[in-house]
Amino acid sequence: MDGNGRWAERRGLSRLEGHRRGADSVRTITRAARALGIKRLTLYAFSEQNWGRPVLEVNGLMHLLKDYLLNEREEILTNGIRLEAIGRLERLPDMVRETLDELRAASSHNTDMVLCLALSYGAREEMTYAVQRIAERVRRGDLNPDQIDEHVLASELDTVDADLIIRTSGEQRLSNFLLWQSAYAEFYFTDALWPDFGKAELQEALAVYARRNRRFGLVA
Numbered sequence: 001m002d003g004n005g006r007w008a009e010r011r012g013l014s015r016l017e018g019h020r021r022g023a024d025s026v027r028t029i030t031r032a033a034r035a036l037g038i039k040r041l042t043l044y045a046f047s048e049q050n051w052g053r054p055v056l057e058v059n060g061l062m063h064l065l066k067d068y069l070l071n072e073r074e075e076i077l078t079n080g081i082r083l084e085a086i087g088r089l090e091r092l093p094d095m096v097r098e099t100l101d102e103l104r105a106a107s108s109h110n111t112d113m114v115l116c117l118a119l120s121y122g123a124r125e126e127m128t129y130a131v132q133r134i135a136e137r138v139r140r141g142d143l144n145p146d147q148i149d150e151h152v153l154a155s156e157l158d159t160v161d162a163d164l165i166i167r168t169s170g171e172q173r174l175s176n177f178l179l180w181q182s183a184y185a186e187f188y189f190t191d192a193l194w195p196d197f198g199k200a201e202l203q204e205a206l207a208v209y210a211r212r213n214r215r216f217g218l219v220a
């Protein structure tokens with residue numbers, strides 16, 4: 001979800017105002033995805049690297065996140081959405097983590113759609129911690145090194161393979177998002193800034209995705 005800052009700067013607004021409008025897009029896109037029958041939507045909301053932004057912006061984003069979780073609680077629960085989160089959640093301020101944990105627990109039995117927030121997330125970090133846990137299993141004698149295959153590694157990661165990865169704002173890179181899980185993902189890049197990315201833009205991305213020929217290394 002990229003381009004909140006540029007959206008605001010072009011209008012002479014504060015970056016935080018851009019993030020507020022970005023949160024509106026999150027609501028719109030979550031509703032649209034559910035209506036379109038998408039089963040899992042993962043949103044890269046805050047990266048491990050984003051902690052390095054100015055402290056005022058980081059604090060603003062954390063408050064926005066907490067407000068989002070409180071405001072969306074009812075809609076998430078009544079629409080059968082299960083809220084999940086990936087990343088180093090222990091780095092989040094208590095007020096965010098408590099709100100997040102409460103909604104994750106309250107929505108844990110919902111099955112219509114998973115809304116997964118990547119928070120304090122980095123794919124290299126995710127893979128590094130997965131390797132640490134595997135090494136620990138080996139040290140305990142629960143696993144032999146020659147038993148480590150891609151299924152073992154995948155099972156230690158925080159989330160599953162992605163089918164489609166959308167990046168807004170004209171940037172064409174992954175920026176430490178789902179490096180392992182994107183091995184066979186389709187990529188869709190759009191110049192639209194995240195606050196301008198609405199239902200029509202999502203439908204266009206899905207229409208492009210539907211025309212792709214996915215072969216997974218095999219012949220057609």
Ligand code: IPE
Pocket residue numbers: 001002003004005006007022045046047050061169
């Ligand atoms: C993405 O918008 C939102 C977050 C990283 C939280 P940016 O803040 O990266 O917006 P630009 O890239 O400055 O336009």
Ligand code: MG
Pocket residue numbers: 002003
């Ligand atoms: Mg950006």
